[in-house]
Amino acid sequence: METGTISRLLQPTKVPSSRFTSFTSNSSICCTRTRLMPACHSSHGGRLTLKKSSVSGGLSLHRPLHKRDVVGKTFCSVGLSTYRGSIVESSSQTAEEKIGVLLLNLGGPDTLHDVQPFLFNLFADPDIIRLPRLFRFLQRPLAQLISVLRASKSKEGYAAIGGGSPLRKITDEQASALKMVLETKEVPANVYIAMRYWHPFTEEAVHQIKRDGITKLVVLPLYPQYSISTTGSSVRALQNIFKEDSYLSRLPVAVIESWYQRQGYIKSMANLIEQELHNFTKPEEVMIFFSAHGVPVSYVENAGDPYRDQMEECIFLIMKELKAREIINDHTLAYQSRVGPVQWLKPYTDEVLVELGQKGVKSLLAVPVSFVSEHIETLEEIDMEYRELALESGIENWGRVPALNCTSSFITDLADAVIEALPSTMAMSTSTGTEEEVDNDPMQYFMKMLFGSLLAFVFLFSPKMVSAFKKNIL
Numbered sequence: 001m002e003t004g005t006i007s008r009l010l011q012p013t014k015v016p017s018s019r020f021t022s023f024t025s026n027s028s029i030c031c032t033r034t035r036l037m038p039a040c041h042s043s044h045g046g047r048l049t050l051k052k053s054s055v056s057g058g059l060s061l062h063r064p065l066h067k068r069d070v071v072g073k074t075f076c077s078v079g080l081s082t083y084r085g086s087i088v089e090s091s092s093q094t095a096e097e098k099i100g101v102l103l104l105n106l107g108g109p110d111t112l113h114d115v116q117p118f119l120f121n122l123f124a125d126p127d128i129i130r131l132p133r134l135f136r137f138l139q140r141p142l143a144q145l146i147s148v149l150r151a152s153k154s155k156e157g158y159a160a161i162g163g164g165s166p167l168r169k170i171t172d173e174q175a176s177a178l179k180m181v182l183e184t185k186e187v188p189a190n191v192y193i194a195m196r197y198w199h200p201f202t203e204e205a206v207h208q209i210k211r212d213g214i215t216k217l218v219v220l221p222l223y224p225q226y227s228i229s230t231t232g233s234s235v236r237a238l239q240n241i242f243k244e245d246s247y248l249s250r251l252p253v254a255v256i257e258s259w260y261q262r263q264g265y266i267k268s269m270a271n272l273i274e275q276e277l278h279n280f281t282k283p284e285e286v287m288i289f290f291s292a293h294g295v296p297v298s299y300v301e302n303a304g305d306p307y308r309d310q311m312e313e314c315i316f317l318i319m320k321e322l323k324a325r326e327i328i329n330d331h332t333l334a335y336q337s338r339v340g341p342v343q344w345l346k347p348y349t350d351e352v353l354v355e356l357g358q359k360g361v362k363s364l365l366a367v368p369v370s371f372v373s374e375h376i377e378t379l380e381e382i383d384m385e386y387r388e389l390a391l392e393s394g395i396e397n398w399g400r401v402p403a404l405n406c407t408s409s410f411i412t413d414l415a416d417a418v419i420e421a422l423p424s425t426m427a428m429s430t431s432t433g434t435e436e437e438v439d440n441d442p443m444q445y446f447m448k449m450l451f452g453s454l455l456a457f458v459f460l461f462s463p464k465m466v467s468a469f470k471k472n473i474l
């Protein structure tokens with residue numbers, strides 16, 4: 001879908017920058033603007049293809065930047081900033097311009113008590129469980145059912161990592177660090193956090209942005225690669241709030257859709273891998289095992305999710321960077337964390353680990369690549385479940401690259417991405433007719449309910465669903 005309101009600003013330098021766009025209420029960001037660009041080797045088959053990709057945006061600021069970097073590996077203290085909840089405020093902004101940066105993240109349960117309501121919010125998202133239109137009215141009852149069924153398995157996972165998700169704390173620390181770096185680059189900004197499924201929710205962040213009178217907003221999802229289920233969903237939630245509000249719909253906004261191709265990010269990942277390889281006795285014999293969060297295949301093959309392409313390109317760029325450092329280890333990419341009875345992106349992490357063990361791979365370094373903070377899938381699924389599986393399968397030496405969290409080169413690169421996006425901020429356009437308007441027709445609504453209920457009955461008692469319950473993958 002062509003939005004028509006997006007500024008297309010080609011990056012003049014050789015450095016690949018983030019992909020960003022202005023904000024429109026009636027558009028989905030995913031794959032809206034495509035052009036053919038020379039793509040890279042896939043990480044699996046080494047094929048060379050031409051692939052569709054969003055237009056790369058990016059600008060350098062007219063004002064020269066101070067290249068001063070902050071010393072030390074991490075930025076996990078608040079430092080110069082004053083900190084209240086999930087907002088890091090700046091004291092040195094001018095009356096005319098107040099820049100805001102809104103970090104989008106998934107959110108996670110703070111306590112075991114929060115797990116089921118958190119899961120409800122997740123499964124109630126039409127970008128996570130994509131029901132056909134006719135079934136949409138079933139979204140919430142289905143979310144209630146699945147969240148209750150899934151809660152005990154999820155709780156076990158969260159209990160094993162200390163009784164809750166570390167995401168809020170780490171995202172708060174990243175926000176503080178980002179604010180500090182922006183200040184050192186003379187771009188004072190307030191940094192806000194909008195979690196999709198748990199506190200602080202998008203509404204809370206937006207409320208604060210309004211109260212603070214922000215005049216320019218850069219939206220930065222904390223997902224390097226774009227997926228309908230992550231960045232897409234968060235941006236959609238934001239658009240729904242913005243289009244209802246006259247102040248927000250006039251606010252100049254730029255959305256950084258994806259930033260996996262940025263040099264700062266790629267180099268930061270390569271640094272972590274290089275450091276971790278040194279912990280092995282024979283670093284050159286280690287298999288570098290990238291493990292990304294999966295999505296259902298239908299997202300990629302039917303809905304046009306660029307997630308798999310971006311993931312493969314990202315792995316290619318990291319390996320290219322390592323090669324430039326004369327690190328030429330074997331590598332592979334697999335997908336983890338599947339949920340429910342549908343096909344997810346393959347190969348699956350657990351199956352590949354067993355195969356590698358059987359093939360005689362003895363040393364393996366796991367690299368979580370779809371998310372930049374430690375979370376349940378690194379701390380429990382990789383560090384506990386996959387590690388145990390790998391060791392049982394014959395792998396003798398296991399390592400895992402830590403998540404980027406507040407690594408200084410990474411936060412500095414995020415700050416650069418924000419600065420590059422600032423000149424392309426643009427107010428959102430007004431919305432056209434929405435799907436909800438269709439629901440106002442009582443006859444159409446009745447028909448939808450009738451057919452939907454019948455189909456739902458068939459769906460819920462289908463052999464696939466029954467077997468999913470039995471196999472405990474829900």
Ligand SMILES: C=CC1=C(C)c2cc3[nH]c(cc4nc(cc5[nH]c(cc1n2)c(C)c5CCC(=O)O)C(CCC(=O)O)=C4C)c(C)c3C=C
Pocket residue numbers: 106107108109119122127128129150153154157165166167223227229230293294295296339370371374375376377
């Ligand atoms: C790029 C990252 C992620 C993608 C893509 C993604 C898609 C996706 N996830 C689910 C289902 C669940 N995700 C859960 C937690 C969770 N997922 C991500 C990241 C991605 N999800 C994060 C960062 C977290 C939070 C982790 C934390 O520390 O709290 C959960 C709950 C945990 C569990 O029970 O396993 C579920 C369920 C789907 C269905 C999906 C794509 C459609």
Ligand SMILES: [Fe+2]
Pocket residue numbers: 293337
């Ligand atoms: Fe997930």
